[in-house]
Amino acid sequence: MRLEKITVGMGTCGIASGADKVKKELKRQLDIDVPVDRVGCIGSCYLEPIVELRFDKRSYFFRNVTKDKIPEIIEGAKQPKRIKKKDLIDFDDPFFSKQTKLVTKDIGRINPESYDEYVQHGGFEGLKKAVKLEPKEAIEKIGESKLRGRGGAGFPTAKKWKFIVDAPSPKYLICNADEGDPGAFMNRTMLESDPYRVLEGMLIASYATGCENGIIYIRAEYPLAIKTLEKAIKTLKKKKLLGKNILGKFNFDIKIKKGAGAFVCGEETALMKSVEGKRGMPQTRPPFPAQKGVWGYPTNINNVGTLSHVATIFREGVKEYTKYGTERSGGTKIICVAGKVEHSGVVEIPFGIRLKDIVNKIAVAKDFKALQAGGPSGGCIPKSKIDVPYDYETIQELGAIVGSGGMVFMDSKNNMVDVARYFLEFTKAESCGKCTPCREGTYRLHEMLDKFLGYRAEEGDIEFTEKLCRYIMDSAVCGLGQTAPNPVLTTIRYFRKEYEGYIIDEDVKTYFITPACVGCHKCAEVCPQGCISGKRGKKHKIDQSKCIECGACYNACKFNAIIKKTD
Amino acid sequence: MSKKEVLDRHEGREDELINVLQEIQEKEGYLSPKTLAYVSKHMDIPYAKVYGVATFYNFFKLKPGGKYTIQMCKGTACHVKGSSELFDHLKKKLDVEENGTTEDGIFTLSPVNCLGMCSLAPCMMINGKVYSELDKERLDSIIDDMRK
Numbered sequence: 001m002r003l004e005k006i007t008v009g010m011g012t013c014g015i016a017s018g019a020d021k022v023k024k025e026l027k028r029q030l031d032i033d034v035p036v037d038r039v040g041c042i043g044s045c046y047l048e049p050i051v052e053l054r055f056d057k058r059s060y061f062f063r064n065v066t067k068d069k070i071p072e073i074i075e076g077a078k079q080p081k082r083i084k085k086k087d088l089i090d091f092d093d094p095f096f097s098k099q100t101k102l103v104t105k106d107i108g109r110i111n112p113e114s115y116d117e118y119v120q121h122g123g124f125e126g127l128k129k130a131v132k133l134e135p136k137e138a139i140e141k142i143g144e145s146k147l148r149g150r151g152g153a154g155f156p157t158a159k160k161w162k163f164i165v166d167a168p169s170p171k172y173l174i175c176n177a178d179e180g181d182p183g184a185f186m187n188r189t190m191l192e193s194d195p196y197r198v199l200e201g202m203l204i205a206s207y208a209t210g211c212e213n214g215i216i217y218i219r220a221e222y223p224l225a226i227k228t229l230e231k232a233i234k235t236l237k238k239k240k241l242l243g244k245n246i247l248g249k250f251n252f253d254i255k256i257k258k259g260a261g262a263f264v265c266g267e268e269t270a271l272m273k274s275v276e277g278k279r280g281m282p283q284t285r286p287p288f289p290a291q292k293g294v295w296g297y298p299t300n301i302n303n304v305g306t307l308s309h310v311a312t313i314f315r316e317g318v319k320e321y322t323k324y325g326t327e328r329s330g331g332t333k334i335i336c337v338a339g340k341v342e343h344s345g346v347v348e349i350p351f352g353i354r355l356k357d358i359v360n361k362i363a364v365a366k367d368f369k370a371l372q373a374g375g376p377s378g379g380c381i382p383k384s385k386i387d388v389p390y391d392y393e394t395i396q397e398l399g400a401i402v403g404s405g406g407m408v409f410m411d412s413k414n415n416m417v418d419v420a421r422y423f424l425e426f427t428k429a430e431s432c433g434k435c436t437p438c439r440e441g442t443y444r445l446h447e448m449l450d451k452f453l454g455y456r457a458e459e460g461d462i463e464f465t466e467k468l469c470r471y472i473m474d475s476a477v478c479g480l481g482q483t484a485p486n487p488v489l490t491t492i493r494y495f496r497k498e499y500e501g502y503i504i505d506e507d508v509k510t511y512f513i514t515p516a517c518v519g520c521h522k523c524a525e526v527c528p529q530g531c532i533s534g535k536r537g538k539k540h541k542i543d544q545s546k547c548i549e550c551g552a553c554y555n556a557c558k559f560n561a562i563i564k565k566t567d
Numbered sequence: 568m569s570k571k572e573v574l575d576r577h578e579g580r581e582d583e584l585i586n587v588l589q590e591i592q593e594k595e596g597y598l599s600p601k602t603l604a605y606v607s608k609h610m611d612i613p614y615a616k617v618y619g620v621a622t623f624y625n626f627f628k629l630k631p632g633g634k635y636t637i638q639m640c641k642g643t644a645c646h647v648k649g650s651s652e653l654f655d656h657l658k659k660k661l662d663v664e665e666n667g668t669t670e671d672g673i674f675t676l677s678p679v680n681c682l683g684m685c686s687l688a689p690c691m692m693i694n695g696k697v698y699s700e701l702d703k704e705r706l707d708s709i710i711d712d713m714r715k
Contacts, residue, residue, distance in 0.1 A: 016687055016697040045686030182642035182681035220589065220626055221682060223695065260585050260624035263680060277584035278616075279623040295582075338644035338685030345686050372643060408643040408685070422646050426680070432623075 001055040003034050003077055009050040009108055011041030011192045012224050019049035022065050026051065029070055032077060040193020042108025043346035044096075047089055050108070053077050061089040094361035095343045100324055100332050103305075103312045104348045107193035112228050115235045118196040124241070126314030130204045131249045138208040138314075139165065145313045145321050146330025151176055151303030152266070152377065152403050152479065154329075154392045157310070160300065161209050163290035167298035173211035173252075174294065174301045175202055176271060177218035177225070180263040181375035182426065184406030186334040187304040189346045191218070191225035194308070195232040199254070201307030203241065204314055206252040209300055214254035217271055220261065229256060263376075263430035267478050268301045270432065281434045282478035305334055305405070324350035329391035335405035337363040339371075340414070349390065356386040358407070367411040370494070374403025376423045376430075377483035379490030380416065399490040401483070416495040417502065420488045421449035427484040438481030441472035445488060452502040455514065455563050459506075462499050466492060508565055510549040513540050516561040523553035523562060570594075570605055579610050584620055588627060597628040625680070632675035633668045635713055638692040642681030650689040654678065656703055660710065673714065 008014070008023040027036050042050065047063040051073055060083055062073055069087065076083040091097070110117040118124075130138050143158030164171060175198065179187040190198060202214055218226055233254055236242040244251045257275050264270045265280040272294040274280035293299020302310075309331065313321045325331045329351035335358070338344045342364040349358065359365050370380045379400035388394050395402050410419065428442040448465045451457050469485030476482045492499055501515060513523070513532075517539040524532040524540060531547055534540030542553070554562045573590045577583035587606060592598055598621055607614040621627045639654050657676055661669050668675045684690045687699030698709055 012697060013684060013686055013699075016684060016690070016699040048687075179683065180680060183644055183685055184681075185683035185685055188683045221679065258586060258589060260589060260626035261680070262624050274585065275582065277580075277582040277586075277620070279619050336685060338688060339647045344644075375643070406643075406685075408647060410647050414647050419647070422643070426641075430680075 001057050001080060003032075004054045004056055005035045005037050006030075006073075006077065007037045007039040007052040007054060007111075009041050009048060009052075010038045011048075011108075011189060012222075013041055013045040014048045014050065015224075017048040018066075022049045022051065022067070022070070025067055026070050026073070029074060031074070034077065037111050038113070039110060040107050040112045041189050041346070043104060043189065043348075044089065044343070045345040046343050050089070053080070053083075055080065061091075062087050063089045094357075095345075095347070095364075098349065098353070098357060098362050099347050100350045101348050102316060102321065102324070102332050103197070103308050104190075104194075104334060104346065106197070107189060107346075110194065112193050112195055113231055115196065115232075115239065118194075122315055123196055124200055126311045127200050127203050127207075127241075128247070130314045131207055131247050135165065135208045135210060138204065141318055142208070142310065142313065145318045146325065146328070147306065147309055147313065148329065148392065149303060150305030150309060150333065150405070152374075152401070154402060157302065157306055160290070160302075161205070163288065164209050164211070164298050164300045167290060169210065170213060170297050171209065171211040172213045172215060172294050172297055172299040173202060173206050173209065174271065174275065174299060175214070175216040175304060175307055176266065176268075176301055177216055177222075177304045178259050178266045178271060179219060179222075179304070179404065180261075180266050180430075181377075181404045181406055183338060183372065183375050183408040184336050184404040186336050186346050186405055188222050188225050190304055190308055190334070191222070192228055195225075195228050196236075197308045197311045198304055199229075199232055199236060201302075201309070201311040202254065203246065203252060204310050205300070205302060205307060207250050210250075211300055212251045212253070214252055215257055215275060215294075216254060217257045217259060217265070217275060219259040226256065226258065262432075263426070264432045264478070264480050267480060270478065271301065272299060279432070281432045282480070284477060303404075324352075326352040326389065326391045328393060329402075333390075333402065333405055335407055337407050337409065339365075339407075339409035340367070340411040341365045341409045351391045352389045354386075355381070355388050355390050358390065359386050359409070363407070363409060365409045365411070367413075368409065369412050369414060370410050370416065372400075372408045372410070372419070372423075372487065373406075374401035374486075375406050376426050377401060377479065377486060378403050378406075379486040380410075380419065380494060381490070382494040385494070399486065399493060401486070416491045416498050417449060417452050420491040421446065421453060423487040424449055424484070427480065431480065431484075435475075435477040435481060437472050437475040438477070438484065441468065441476070441481070442484055444468060445472070445485065449488070452499060455502055455504055455512075456566060457499075457503045459503060461503065462492060462496065504565060505544075507544045509544055509547050510565050511542060511547065511551065511554055511562055512544075512565065513542060514561050514563055515539060516559055518559055518561070520559070522556045522558065526552045526556045528552060570602065571609075574606070574609050581610065581612060584610065584612060584617065585624070588617075588621060592627060597631045599629075631668075632677075634673050635693050636675045636677060637710075638677055638679040638682070640680075640682045640684065640688070640690050640692070641678045642683075642685055642688070644685035645681075645689040648688045650701075653689055653701060653703065653706055657706065657710075660707070674710070
């Protein structure tokens with residue numbers, strides 16, 4: 001076997017785990033003549049830093065590489081027989097074997113900065129196939145693939161393209177890379193690891209819809225992704241795949257616009273305002289972006305994920321792509337798993353996979369309690385509801401959304417009321433302030449949750465909170481407000497008991513014990529009435545009929561588990 | 568690059584306002600009222616609009632910051648793994664409020680929505696470098712090292 005090259009995974013996650021140090025040290029110690037290349041991230045962030053020895057016949061991926069492992073790797077480069085299996089990534093692990101890698105096939109395998117490597121792996125085959133068709137036929141193909149927007153709302157992509165195809169020029173195509181959804185990082189991974197695929201998707205979209213002006217709106221928090229994209233765009237200009245008369249068929253140019261940190265700018269109309277250099281506030285529709293978008297020109301906006309799927313569909317063929325997925329949710333979806341799990345990272349799964357397989361086999365969530373699907377606009381799905389297929393409709397029925405595909409896992413230590421308040425704190429801060437239901441409503445909702453967490457809630461507050469949620473959902477202008485109450489509604493729906501635990505019983509005189517009690521028994525020892533009971537290590541209870549409100553227990557508790565009722 | 572050069576490079580186009588402010592902030596560390604007035608005058612955009620944009624986006628700072636800006640991630644994955652306790656710990660340790668700067672002018676502590684490093688939560692970014700899988704001890708040693 002001949003060693004072709006050594007690669008080091010250098011996505012932001014890899015670098016944060018020390019991949020740059022590993023690469024430097026590897027280069028220093030390396031005493032054979034072989035190139036050391038940078039690649040992106042193969043998606044298994046929990047195994048970073050990753051070093052690959054690429055031989056002509058097979059590859060070896062070393063996981064969790066530290067400085068001390070480097071001599072072994074170099075030894076392995078010379079004598080592959082000596083490589084120990086325990087140092088390698090086990091691709092038979094369900095984390096990998098349960099995946100269907102179509103769009104993410106090349107991430108972490110190719111050098112994201114190399115145009116040649118992208119082409120060697122089948123790059124721009126999709127574009128070439130697309131331009132052989134008439135633009136309208138190309139849109140039909142996307143329709144057949146059942147592709148739906150991968151950013152949030154899941155709107156059918158072909159339908160969206162049809163809206164703009166007959167609009168007058170100039171027309172704009174915007175790639176939405178403003179991944180502000182906490183818990184989602186698939187766009188960052190894609191742009192850092194396989195940027196040409198996204199650009200190819202844009203080229204196909206431009207050809208199909210006739211949009212000659214391209215804009216990539218990307219968040220400023222992703223410096224590495226921006227740098228990688230800038231280089232790729234420059235290369236494409238040199239290769240005449242951007243500019244005038246591309247493949248003799250169409251004109252297209254791309255500009256990068258950096259965001260400045262506003263979650264609401266992921267919403268189409270707000271994003272367009274931000275592109276124009278204004279405050280990113282959503283607009284009422286109609287007019288729809290396809291009629292009157294950025295600077296008043298017809299505009300089509302697609303997410304990074306959607307566009308990389310477009311490139312993949314044309315490259316692999318509709319037939320291959322629709323082998324996966326369900327009747328109404330076609331193909332695959334890239335999701336991110338993070339939080340209280342053993343395996344965190346970016347994975348690509350076919351729609352229709354059982355949610356419990358994601359939880360138990362891919363993410364491996366032990367002591368699993370719930371997962372938040374779709375970020376602040378999504379909802380919590382409890383353990384009892386995971387035996388369902390993962391697709392747009394089913395997840396929506398559960399009160400959550402597929403959304404961007406971010407999944408954050410929680411275990412029994414996480415308090416669901418606190419989780420709901422966390423999301424409200426986020427949406428409250430990110431509400432742009434334009435419409436009253438969202439601006440004021442999220443404040444009031446946040447106040448209600450604070451009331452619960454401070455043990456000030458009363459009978460009827462749960463019902464009032466639910467009502468408030470409905471009002472906001474029905475009347476807010478844009479998606480941010482309309483979906484902001486989702487985390488609250490789903491946590492009430494599935495974890496009502498936790499909310500009820502915060503409502504003080506009517507018979508409480510002054511003091512009561514909260515679930516924060518660890519059962520140290522200190523309060524029972526100091527109570528002059530002897531009215532506190534409970535087993536050691538278990539939550540204690542005050543017999544309210546005997547309590548004389550002396551406050552001895554309150555002063556004795558070291559865990560702030562005894563609370564004084566406030567009026 | 569001076570303010571004027573930044574403006575010239577963007578040809579004073581209105582849609583470049585966010586980029587212009589970003590580049591000036593990168594140079595000067597923050598956006599002073601004087602800077603905003605300068606941009607307003609030279610780009611021919613009303614001051615109120617420039618101010619509106621500068622206050623709308625989390626990225627812009629209207630007050631000077633410390634030598635190091637600690638951006639503590641407040642993403643969901645970080646939250647469920649205890650980032651809010653770490654944030655409170657830092658507040659106490661540095662004796663600053665949210666978005667405040669330490670008295671010696673070394674650290675500014677500000678939250679950031681999500682760094683997209685959820686797989687390595689909890690995490691933070693200090694002057695562009697990401698620190699991941701934090702706990703109190705690691706946080707303390709990073710901060711103490713920078714103080715030296």
